Amino acid sequence: MTTYTLRPYQQEAVERTLQHFRKTTEPAVIVLPTGAGKSLVIAELARLAKGKIMILAHVKELVEQNHEKFIALGREAGIYSAGLKRKQTNYQITFASVQSISRNLDSLIDPYSLLIIDECHRLSEDEDSQYQKTIAHLRSLDPDLRILGLTATPYRLGLGWIYQYHYHGYIRSEDSKPFKFCIYELPLRYMISKGYLTPPRLEDAAIAQYDFSAITPDRFGQLPEKPVNELLTRCKRVTNSICQQIEALSEHRKGVMIFAATVKHAHEVLSYLPSQSSALITGETPPEQRDQLIRDFKSQHIKYLINVSVLTTGFDAPHVDMIAILRPTESVSLYQQIAGRGLRLSPNKTDCLIVDYAGNQFNLFHPEVGTTKPNPDSEPVMVFCPSCEFGNTFWGKKDTDGNVIEHYGRRCQATHLSEQGEPIQCDYRFRFKNCPFCNAENDIAARNCHQCHEAIIDPDDQLKKALQLKDALVMRCAGISIEIKESRVTVIYHDEQGETLQERFDFASPGQRQKFNQLFGRRFQHASKPIQFKKAREVEQLAHHLTSPDFVIARKKGKFWQISERIFDYEGKYRKAHQL
Ligand SMILES: [Zn+2]
Numbered sequence: 001m002t003t004y005t006l007r008p009y010q011q012e013a014v015e016r017t018l019q020h021f022r023k024t025t026e027p028a029v030i031v032l033p034t035g036a037g038k039s040l041v042i043a044e045l046a047r048l049a050k051g052k053i054m055i056l057a058h059v060k061e062l063v064e065q066n067h068e069k070f071i072a073l074g075r076e077a078g079i080y081s082a083g084l085k086r087k088q089t090n091y092q093i094t095f096a097s098v099q100s101i102s103r104n105l106d107s108l109i110d111p112y113s114l115l116i117i118d119e120c121h122r123l124s125e126d127e128d129s130q131y132q133k134t135i136a137h138l139r140s141l142d143p144d145l146r147i148l149g150l151t152a153t154p155y156r157l158g159l160g161w162i163y164q165y166h167y168h169g170y171i172r173s174e175d176s177k178p179f180k181f182c183i184y185e186l187p188l189r190y191m192i193s194k195g196y197l198t199p200p201r202l203e204d205a206a207i208a209q210y211d212f213s214a215i216t217p218d219r220f221g222q223l224p225e226k227p228v229n230e231l232l233t234r235c236k237r238v239t240n241s242i243c244q245q246i247e248a249l250s251e252h253r254k255g256v257m258i259f260a261a262t263v264k265h266a267h268e269v270l271s272y273l274p275s276q277s278s279a280l281i282t283g284e285t286p287p288e289q290r291d292q293l294i295r296d297f298k299s300q301h302i303k304y305l306i307n308v309s310v311l312t313t314g315f316d317a318p319h320v321d322m323i324a325i326l327r328p329t330e331s332v333s334l335y336q337q338i339a340g341r342g343l344r345l346s347p348n349k350t351d352c353l354i355v356d357y358a359g360n361q362f363n364l365f366h367p368e369v370g371t372t373k374p375n376p377d378s379e380p381v382m383v384f385c386p387s388c389e390f391g392n393t394f395w396g397k398k399d400t401d402g403n404v405i406e407h408y409g410r411r412c413q414a415t416h417l418s419e420q421g422e423p424i425q426c427d428y429r430f431r432f433k434n435c436p437f438c439n440a441e442n443d444i445a446a447r448n449c450h451q452c453h454e455a456i457i458d459p460d461d462q463l464k465k466a467l468q469l470k471d472a473l474v475m476r477c478a479g480i481s482i483e484i485k486e487s488r489v490t491v492i493y494h495d496e497q498g499e500t501l502q503e504r505f506d507f508a509s510p511g512q513r514q515k516f517n518q519l520f521g522r523r524f525q526h527a528s529k530p531i532q533f534k535k536a537r538e539v540e541q542l543a544h545h546l547t548s549p550d551f552v553i554a555r556k557k558g559k560f561w562q563i564s565e566r567i568f569d570y571e572g573k574y575r576k577a578h579q580l
């Protein structure tokens, strides 16, 4: 029997779980980086639990790995996995594969008190999924079933966050998610600085790179296979020289994982690498052959292991000391998942070389923002809420001094607890449209006002209607300038061709001053520092921090154009100024 001492953070994860489930049965998730030793956290929870427990995983390797860690503690547990040729339900603790168990739910008749789901980012809300069927069945046996998920990446491209509220006091999604709370999370940086993971060596060594930026992602944010293959077919010489460089860089390295973009691409990569020491695994590789290849790789008979989207999670080869990324990775999470394959500790391993040949430009330590990167030069920026001071992470841009000059956040993500202990989201908005009826601030995509429930006109309809009118003018606004004369502030809207429209706010009139503040003071510095201007002079000094609208609509009044609408934070189908 082996005895384990849990690392301090593993112990804390266990304690947080116990505390949480003493209070509530709401499903919860723990986020630990790859290599943090999730299986020990699972083993400890299983050891402490009183009732029957099931631990679900999606591949038999993970079922086996978790089971091994547990029985090494000197305890007994069953396995339910067709792939492992065992179907045991009579133990207090069962390690099961979701495929096998969801097909045999009738064989589960005793209530389970705790369900642990490993790699739980695979869980969706689709009721017909294997996970949801299993959950529904276990809940029918015990309505108080506790559900705990573990993952390194609580975010999935296209589906978003897998949980709704974070214990640090912020919201990830206004929609319901498979897990209500994240109750514990450790960042990669912590694990590396404490020596629990191998430091990555991120070298900008790539001699040649693919450029996937011209390919439009599908609705899940993923690049479709066909154009990717077409692009790679045109890049044969690039692929060849990349492979040569991988060989040269890995001369003194033990295990190299190569992430290819498509099956076709993977075969090409394989053809350029030394045939004796290279292998390829795709989704179609037969299980026995796949197992053999993984064994050969772990025993270092194979040095180069190429794969296409199959070895990003649940694959454990600690000796890997080089990762070559030849595929587009559309999210920070996916990038971290891939890099994480090379960060496990192993004797005599001092670092892991990570080379990105696909120009992904992600930082391994960046937080996941949770929305698709709006453009290639965006980076995660910290934006403090003027109302509650919470530091939000949004996509944005910084100037050379590190000041945030632009961001894409919509609403503050902070939560505070109600008297009933329910999290409530801060209502401060960075981007919004005012309800034309009650003036409440609504999300830019809202169809009905959250306060008075009246329908809010869609900006696209507004623009379309104005474009049809003879006496209306729609300006694509490229910027604004300000002129001050005594108490009067004139806002001049400029389009791309240099045409202008203007309107004047006389600060001597409280109504006009208020209107200006509502439009421009409220959105000062992209609404991260709203101010109330009292005097026209103050506007002059701070004019360069005013936010411009994207469109301005004017109506003909005699000889003049009178501004009727200013559309800020536009995200519809019409082209904005300086967009292609
Ligand atoms: Zn706030």
Ligand SMILES: [Zn+2]
Binding pocket: 435, 436, 437, 438, 439, 440, 449, 450, 451, 452, 453, 454
């Ligand atoms: Zn309203």
